Amino acid sequence: MVFFLGRMGDNKNALNLIIERLGDVHRAIDFAKQQNDDDLWGDLLRYSETKPEFIRGLLENVGANIDPIRLIRRIKNGLEIPGLKEALITILSDFNLQLSLLDGCRAVLGGDCSDLSRNLQRDQVRGFFGSAATPCPICNLPIYSGPQSLALLFLCRHVVHATCVRGGDNLPQRPDPVLSNLSSGGPNYGLAGKIAFAAVIKNRVSRGCPVCEKREEGNRT
Incomplete structure (x- = not known):
């Protein structure tokens, strides 16, 4: 039924079927990733508000598809979620790793830009060697055809x-x-x-x- 509903374009009912009948958070996440639909992620977050196991599963799979702040704000006060502390620690560690990677990439990019800028400046100010037989790339005639040729x-x-x-x-x-x-x-x-x-x-x-x-x-x- 999930397969047929997905092929028919009824993604919302297909996702609801995975959550209500199968209770499989990982399959629900995989289905939402396959459809690449932001509204479907919103439905999954709404369905998971009262299901602690689904919230933990989403926290363990945050990334490009799920904004962790968007998910954490939906957690109601007083809702007990087993393993919430470990999931949040994992999220913070992943984001620290991403920040370190971004800083490293920015340093490499800055160094490359500096080297390329120096090379460009050196190439633009250095002399140009040519002879009387140097051809013009447009007309293929010699560049230096006379003392007054420009x-x-x-x-x-x-x-x-x-x-x-x-x-x-x-x-x-x-x-x-x-x-x-x-x-x-x-x-x-x-x-x-x-x-x-x-x-x-x-x-x-x-x-x-x-x-x-x-x-x-x-x-x-």
Whole structure:
């Protein structure tokens, strides 16, 4: 009858049959776990309010499915439950173990995040080696085709032609440091000039690396 009622979707009557006719708390818990229905757990808790053996069985099986606080609050004052002290000690021990595991996992996660952050920062600030034959991953033409050709190096370590980036056709040309020094009468094209030029390029290129963008589009499809 329990099997047929469960297959018909009448889980409440099936659970009631297990409790009233069979009196098997472990089977009732297994049935509630199989159905994965929160309302069914509420029915099981209500049925167990006046049955000490069921309350103890539930206390011994608390976990992801049963909140121990939700169960303990349903225990009526004056209700004698054999083995209640041992069951509560087991619950507290299990929760202390869970807290220890969470602290250990948090420490491991924090260490991993710190190591990955240092590796990311090191990879982003290190130099990039390239030659005249280095191909652009978008058009496969050499990156360094001339002294005035503008190439963009992203933090993801991809270097592409400026013209291969969306909006890169309207980027300003890289200033010649020799001509800048001659026109200004001194070495004014230093680090500040490079930073200003990079800021102008960054403001006009808003879509980011085209290689990573194509890869993300391929993953979505």
